[in-house]
Amino acid sequence: MEPCERARLHAYFSKIASQFAPAEPAASFLVTHLLAERPAFVRAVAAMSRLRAVLPKPKSVNAAAQREVEQAIPCDTLSRELFTDPDTALNYLESRAPGESIVLLDVGGYFTPTISELHSRFSGQILGVIEDTENGHRRYADVDKLPCPVVSVARSPLKDPEDFLVGQSVVFSTEAVMRDRGDILHGRPALVIGFGKLGSSIARLLHAKGVQVTVYDIDPVRRTQALSQGFVVARDREATLAGAGLVLCATGSLSLRGEDFPHLRNGAYVATVTSSEDELELDGLPDVYTRTAASEHVTRYQTTGHYFYLANGGNAVNFLHGASVGPFIFLVQAEILAAIRMLTRAGLAPGMHEVSANDRAAIAATWLSYFNR
Template sequence: MTGEARIGWAARSMPVLTAIGSGFGDERPFEGLRIAACLHVTAETAVLMGALKAGGAHIALAASNPLSTQDDVAQALEEYGIAVHAKAGVDRATYYRHINQALDIAPDIVLDDGCDLVNTLHTERRDLLDGVRGGCEETTTGIIRLRQMAAEQALSFPVVAVNDTRTKRMFDNRYGTGQSTFDGIMRATNAMLAGRVVVVAGFGYCGRGVAERAKGLGARVLVTEIDPVKALDAMLQGYEVKPMEEAARTGDVFVTVTGNRDVIRREHLEVMKDGAILANAGHFDVEIDVRALEELAVEVHHGVRPNTDEYVLPSGHRLLLLAEGRLVNLTAAEGHPAAVMDMSFSAQALAVAWLVREHERLEPGVYDVPEEIDVEVARLKLAAAGAAIDSLTPVQEDYLHSWRLGS
């Protein structure tokens, strides 16, 4: 399948974003604006780039993860007139060179997935900050970093937290991550999950989705958490809750979904079962301490299966690291289904249009997506699926908005 065909296939499952792009083509809200993006270079992202370009934007795209880059899609985007600075499997230095190349257009708007582009702007390319009207952030890890920047008054422009919409948390984080994570694990290992112990580190929206899919596949699920409320939620949903120190000894498959670093550390690796599978579905390749794993191993067998490396410990136990500790769903599989990204990228496209309209009244900081955008995306998705909902009667409206009416 060519990159163009891959993009076309994705677009068929993205009716909401396609409709938004058609509207942008009529209204041209981004005429003359420059957008620098650091996102996963996939067919679904290509549909978003096409919608923004239809609105008049000049775009430069870098990859937010070199292992998820689809080179044929990058080539197709180049042919469509979008500058792409990305290649599958590049090293760290080249990764940041590509981000800087995307920033060379002196952007008016930035789109980020993990805050690396925004971080580079604020550290190495400060000369460009005055020209940036605002940005959007796609993932939890990036928003954590941005909120810290805002707290320290280091953030120079408004950023919309696209990740924090109700539709994205439900559709993308929960259902998308849950499905695509096990798609990646199964492609990489061909392992059977029924009857095995799956340890899910983190019970946020992504962790809930991973735990639900694991349970549905017949696995026994253990959850590790640092938040007592989330841990209680996991327990009441029927999952065992243990600290990683205990879970490490019993788990067969480990999935990290925290957005933090060193979730699986040396002391955990040392006590794991022979054949334990290690996968990250959070964000950066720091959730599993890969450096500690390399130091512990007496032998390393790369590529025992596609996207699977085997580390032999002094005990003789073999640990299987998937996707080099990077996002397993985007590296060993194709990421979220296009129907999921239709929701996320539709919210992002409408958030960009809102930023362009409202940026002059916004102070630097992190902003939620306006509720009306979230509701509109859900409404359009329901309509595209042929579903309909009820509406309130005038009497119901009065009842909900009056304190004078009794029960």
Template sequence: MDRALAEAGERRIGWAARAMPVLTALGERFAAERPLEGWRIAACLHVTAETAVLMGALRAGGAEIALAASNPLSTQDDVAQALGDYGIAVHARAGADRDAYYRHIHQALDIAPDLVLDDGCDLVNILHTERTELLGGVRGGCEETTTGIIRLRQMAAEEALRFPVVAVNDTRTKRMFDNRYGTGQSTLDGIMRATNTLLAGKTVVVAGFGYCGRGVAERARGLGARVVVTEIDPVKALDASLQGYDVRPMAAAAQAGDVFVTVTGNRDVIRGEHLAVMKDGAILANAGHFDVEIDVRALDDLAQAVHRGVRASTDEYVLADGRRLLLLAEGRLVNLTAAEGHPAAVMDMSFSAQALAVAWLVREHELLAPGVYDVPEEVDAEVARLKLAAAGIEVDELTADQERYLRSWRAGS
């Protein structure tokens, strides 16, 4: 073990834990109650300080854990080293290539898990395609991302999913705070760290106006940028328009944008025909889970020269006419590659919901058929209540008369 690296990781984890009072309190509760005693968990998550606080809480609850990275460029090696002191098997390293990335997932699955935690559905996909001998022992799972839930719902629709999975991403606390405020702030943080660009006065094109996209759009507008939104969903496009954003198809936005951020969960959002008309110096960033939203192969084909690492997390592609396009983080998650991901205070709620969902699955798994399940409302509400209490914020409660009024259909004006 690299003791110095592990100590650096411990300091980083400790700093994150300061802003995660809800998850810390849950860890103390789990240590007393031991709800996960005897359960084996295979996790495929971003190996960051915030994830380490979650792993510590689950470990305190009695779980045996093996952790792989859900993105090789987001792994914090010092945190990975420190997690070994928690008794957690970590299979991850920063900058791992594609083969190593999937090998690490297989190594995490070698634990023969009872439960799985996923961030993008890669681990669940491998379970159902390459490690089917383990499926009989898996009693449930949790998925953290929109992209992963899209894949899981398709598996369920095709009756391919073999165990119940809780859609942690779909809680109100996760969508509002993690996706909107977390992604919004951390994405722009990554872009500014990678390029040192001034966003005020720039035209920022945001592809996708879900919770993540609107968070990016709001933060960009707050920094003085002109924001253009592209969408395929007419309701979301209308919402963006009524919020004052300029809504255009990507073919038109490509000619106007200075900075492009993809946040859709789909592939080829920015394609060759869009790249071909972009301004000199246009910045390309992705905040969707997988590195397929920007067509990097098309960018390679258009480029006459590629200058790697012109700045940290920034590659410059020079086109035949001399225009330069700047690709951030190789088209992977810019907020976790060029920056540190969501602030710990945001992940406190997301990972608290994850921890409570795991405990709920342990209690209820025998009653659940294979499929995708929403997080129980009481879990989401408990996370919000605990977060408010930690912040010293009080809210009103219904009176008995108000409760009776809401339960009655007879009372009118």
């Protein structure tokens, strides 16, 4: 990032922070993709709250960004296991912010397994959670009797540009890793599993490249949407898997179970938009499969008479090339900052919440003044 771009980004986040600054800042913990541009957002969170620790998602860490963040804020190791056991999760929070009022900023529902225990046992007060992803949104929505408010930005209209551009980056990176091996998209029927914001963007982009696209989604409403947009909608999932030369998983939950992989046609590529632990049941693959490196970012799974390729170890393929969506990501990050103020004001009932339309409009207007150039 050029110095002038850094200065503009700093000015933008300073403006957002002044617009949404809480009267009394709370402590916070930040789960995030620690990508190259992310330190500016981390500084903004620290300006809006007493940021006690950054927990980078392990498969999306830019080393330079982490070094920059660590100069001011501790970076702790993140895993699903850290917040699966109530005692482990509680001990972690107590070690960093004992007795404080805290806000948890999440990406993918990491705090969901123990949120009720943490809320009741923590020595301070958990004011609430802010969730960034559709996957995490569903996890919190599925919690029986949420003990605190959860502000989700996953379905915000300010996230639509990001989702579209993430879809572009997924298609770009998938094609890039295929071309590294001398393969191309054309002549290879594609199956897109999941027709939400990301899946629909991916399907449209593949179609624009001349790829034959079939869509599968468990939601019948989304299947009708795909059909209305001219896509073939799979009736028989197993048969469609057998015919696809490229499978793109975009559900945000479990797309392929262990028993699904043997149905893939020989030489099929599999790529995902999120982490392998969310989209793929790789541990459920039959033991007869052996793994070898087909190229730097492609793994070949082979057994007698069958083989397929997995991009980026099953993790988000677009992170191979930075997963950049340009300045549009700063819209969503600003909405997360607005959500911090919502929670620190208190008064929100337990359950799912969204940032107000007025606050979103204010964010968009500020963003346009800095980035519509």
